[in-house]
Amino acid sequence: MANNYTDDYLLDRKIKILQPLSGYRASGDAVLLSAMPDNKLHNAKILDVGSGTGAVSLCLAHRLQKNNVQIFGFELQKELTDLSNKSAAANEFDFLHFYQADIRKKIELPVYSPCSFDVVVSNPPYSEHDMPSPNISKATAHNHQNFDLEQWLAFCLKSLKPFGKLYIINRAEALPNICSFLQNKAGGIIILPIYSKQGQYAKRVIISAQKDSKSPCKILPPITMHDSDGKYTESSEKILRKGLSFNDLTNI
Secondary structure (H helix, E strand, O other), rough: OOOOOEEEEEEOOEEEEEEOOOOOOOOOHHHHHOOOOOOOOOOOEEEOOOOOOOOOHHHHHHHHOOOOOOEEEEEHHHHHHHHHHHHHHHOOOEEEEEEOOOOOOOOOOOOOOOEEEEEEEEEEEEEEOOOOOOOHHHHHHHEOOOOOHHHHHHOOOOOOEEEEEEEEEEHHHHHHHHHHOOOOOOOEEEEEEEEEOOOOOOEEEEEEEEEEEOOEEEEEOHHHOEEOOOOOOHHHHHHHHHOOOOHHOOOO
């Protein structure tokens, strides 16, 4: 019987990832998000909320594998959870584990308790208003299901230790709602606009914030993904192919 998944690769074939033939599949957003946490992150407990096929966590695990970190992914869909654990095993990341979990409900897993994670990363569903995909897996991953972005962010913040770090990627149009929610709950907000090409509007933003912090907000120079010929720019090549972090490119 043929497999219902494909063997794919990230970071210029440095990481193997298993993904469903039909359904949600990781995009470059996951690799970009994984590049935000600091290289100097040691002995940290990291949670990936809505981990999908595990791409964010796999890229983080590759970069931080010598830093004695523990990484956990929570994903609603069982098929994606199972594939993610197979991907972790294929890459020999024994410190990376994925769990089927519905964050709309009380999480009853031995690896989870509120206020216990140093870092939370998340690529939330983009919208509750977009026309859902006819593919159930894609629709579940891309559209809020009886759960809005503010509730998603609330779970992320609840999971963090005091002064823990949150990293998320989302559409640029969601930025006002995200910043409004984070006000008086987190500070040290850093906004990184992502441009597909120069001269276009930013369609994505990466936002980092520190729980309980009162530090002011910063807006970083944008990263532009493609040049005028449609090829990756030098900066995006370093992130998407070479597996560097944004800290390697600039002082954040």
